[in-house]
Amino acid sequence: MNAIKFLFAAYIATWLIHGFYIGTLMRRFSRARRQFSELEKGK
Amino acid sequence: MKRLFPILSIITAVFLAYALFRALVVAPADALQGEVYRIIYYHVPSAWTAFLLFFINFIASIQYLVRAKASTQNVARWVVIAIGVIGVGATFLPQVQQMLPTGMRPSAVATTVLMIPAFYFLIGWLFPGERLDVLAVTSAEVGVVFCTIVLVTGPIWARPVWGIWWAPGDIRLTSTLVLWLIYVSYLVLRRFSSSAQTQMLAAALAVFGALDVPLVYFSIWFFRTQHPQPVIGGGGSMDPRMLQTLLISWLAFLCFAFLICWSRFRLELLQREVEQAHAMESLVGAGVTAKPSMPLTRSSR
Amino acid sequence: MNSLWAVTLATLVKDIRLEWRSKDALNSMLFFSLLVVVIFMFSFDPLAEESRHIVGGLVWVAFLFAAVVALNQTWARELRNQVLDAYRVSPAPANALFLAKALGNFIFVSVLEALMTPLFVIFYNLHVLGPAWQLIPVGLLGTWALVVNGTFFAAMSLRTRNREIMLPLLLFPISIPAVLGMVAGTTAILTGENSAHFYIVLLLTYDVVFTTASLALFGTILHAE
Numbered sequence: 001m002n003a004i005k006f007l008f009a010a011y012i013a014t015w016l017i018h019g020f021y022i023g024t025l026m027r028r029f030s031r032a033r034r035q036f037s038e039l040e041k042g043k
Numbered sequence: 044m045k046r047l048f049p050i051l052s053i054i055t056a057v058f059l060a061y062a063l064f065r066a067l068v069v070a071p072a073d074a075l076q077g078e079v080y081r082i083i084y085y086h087v088p089s090a091w092t093a094f095l096l097f098f099i100n101f102i103a104s105i106q107y108l109v110r111a112k113a114s115t116q117n118v119a120r121w122v123v124i125a126i127g128v129i130g131v132g133a134t135f136l137p138q139v140q141q142m143l144p145t146g147m148r149p150s151a152v153a154t155t156v157l158m159i160p161a162f163y164f165l166i167g168w169l170f171p172g173e174r175l176d177v178l179a180v181t182s183a184e185v186g187v188v189f190c191t192i193v194l195v196t197g198p199i200w201a202r203p204v205w206g207i208w209w210a211p212g213d214i215r216l217t218s219t220l221v222l223w224l225i226y227v228s229y230l231v232l233r234r235f236s237s238s239a240q241t242q243m244l245a246a247a248l249a250v251f252g253a254l255d256v257p258l259v260y261f262s263i264w265f266f267r268t269q270h271p272q273p274v275i276g277g278g279g280s281m282d283p284r285m286l287q288t289l290l291i292s293w294l295a296f297l298c299f300a301f302l303i304c305w306s307r308f309r310l311e312l313l314q315r316e317v318e319q320a321h322a323m324e325s326l327v328g329a330g331v332t333a334k335p336s337m338p339l340t341r342s343s344r
Numbered sequence: 345m346n347s348l349w350a351v352t353l354a355t356l357v358k359d360i361r362l363e364w365r366s367k368d369a370l371n372s373m374l375f376f377s378l379l380v381v382v383i384f385m386f387s388f389d390p391l392a393e394e395s396r397h398i399v400g401g402l403v404w405v406a407f408l409f410a411a412v413v414a415l416n417q418t419w420a421r422e423l424r425n426q427v428l429d430a431y432r433v434s435p436a437p438a439n440a441l442f443l444a445k446a447l448g449n450f451i452f453v454s455v456l457e458a459l460m461t462p463l464f465v466i467f468y469n470l471h472v473l474g475p476a477w478q479l480i481p482v483g484l485l486g487t488w489a490l491v492v493n494g495t496f497f498a499a500m501s502l503r504t505r506n507r508e509i510m511l512p513l514l515l516f517p518i519s520i521p522a523v524l525g526m527v528a529g530t531t532a533i534l535t536g537e538n539s540a541h542f543y544i545v546l547l548l549t550y551d552v553v554f555t556t557a558s559l560a561l562f563g564t565i566l567h568a569e
Binding site: 002003004006007009010011013014017018021022025028029032033035036039042 | 310
């Protein structure tokens with residue numbers, strides 16, 4: 001039964017890592033879009 | 044195009060949920076390991092996905108390096124075709140077939156070898172010019188993410204099953220660690236070098252990394268035969284339901300990886316547009332050029 | 345071919361002469377190597393029963409760090425005098441420059457190793473149980489493995505922001521099979537417990553593969569713009 005802890009730990013760790021990465025992608029996207037619109041306005 | 048992404052996301056999410064269901068419920072418990080073995084349905088597909096992505100990066104890097112001159116590009120094309128022909132032809136020879144490990148069919152080897160020219164020409168056709176480098180950075184970054192998952196789930200799986208977190212002679216996990224290190228250094232190089240030379244330098248590093256991988260594998264393999272290793276049970280054939288679940292899981296993660304790569308690709312394109320717009324601004328602002336005439340894509344040599 | 349070797353030799357002689365004239369770098373490198381050995385001696389008990397098994401690893405880790413510091417030095421001088429730009433526009437083949445740099449680094453690092461080795465022998469009371477002559481190919485091939493990639497990556501790191509740290513970041517992962525070969529081979533020879541034959545072949549293969557790759561790609565690196 002103790003071993004099941006490891007199973008859940010592995011699955012949760014997987015989705016945490018994916019979630020973290022997708023989070024950084026979203027952050028970089030919003031920053032890039034913001035910079036782009038600033039440039040557009042500057043013109 | 045814009046509509047496609049949300050639709051694919053939903054399909055992928057459903058697929059992943061189905062794969063999870065199969066992993067936890069449908070697949071039978073393992074005779075030796077009980078329920079813990081189910082980590083395999085996340086660990087192994089992540090590994091296969093990571094290796095595929097790194098392979099794509101390798102092909103893209105080679106393409107990038109050879110495109111510098113027309114002569115090298117032609118040579119590369121013929122070399123790749125030769126690899127395909129010789130590789131497939133070799134699997135028909137009885138001497139070669141005898142050398143294969145038991146259970147590996149020649150047709151499987153032939154198909155794998157054919158992937159090299161197939162990917163080479165497919166990537167060359169689908170990603171012209173600058174987009175080739177964007178593919179390289181995308182596949183490297185997403186590959187590192189999946190590789191990280193392999194290296195995290197691996198020890199988590201090993202601990203309850205073997206009693207230890209890490210076995211230095213474990214050739215697969217150690218080779219994966221080195222591959223992860225090489226590609227992290229690749230990403231660090233990309234981050235810290237100025238944009239003019241980054242692409243070439245990174246492509247060269249990727250080639251070095253690819254050359255290193257078989258050497259890593261053999262060095263650890265021999266080291267392991269010289270040193271006593273913990274007894275690692277396992278092997279033997281897999282229950283067909285387990286194999287099916289594994290493949291379904293892999294397919295689901297491939298779709299997921301595709302979506303992430305697509306996003307990362309678009310992000311990179313957007314960032315490059317912003318950079319170029321910035322550069323243009325400063326040029327115009329400094330009065331260097333009234334009308335931007337600088338080519339936006341990387342000029343060929 | 346003739347001109348390749350001529351240019352290589354000329355560049356190499358120039359580098360050695362320069363290095364010899366400004367002994368600062370050389371002296372500080374020597375002292376650094378000595379310090380590394382002493383630190384290791386304090387950190388890893390030389391009298392322990394297992395010390396013979398770990399000395400192989402200690403020696404090569406010490407050599408690795410000394411090599412990285414040396415490699416960082418040798419390109420710095422080129423940069424200061426904008427020699428790199430001169431090379432780029434000259435008709436001399438890029439390979440000649442690479443070979444000269446690699447050979448110069450090889451000589452430099454070998455000198456450091458030759459000085460550190462007796463210290464290890466003394467501090468750890470080493471006597472070799474296996475075939476001692478095999479230490480020569482392991483030493484030569486291992487050093488070349490570090491130097492050839494180190495020279496290449498040092499050139500690569502020149503254009504990066506954090507130049508000094510970039511070299512080990514790039515070099516260490518790629519060098520792992522070579523390090524395994526050097527360490528396992530040295531340990532095998534020191535302890536006499538198994539044959540170093542495979543490791544020598546491994547190092548030879550590694551050297552051939554990466555010398556070829558470096559020669560093939562150095563021109564691209566130098567001219568990357």
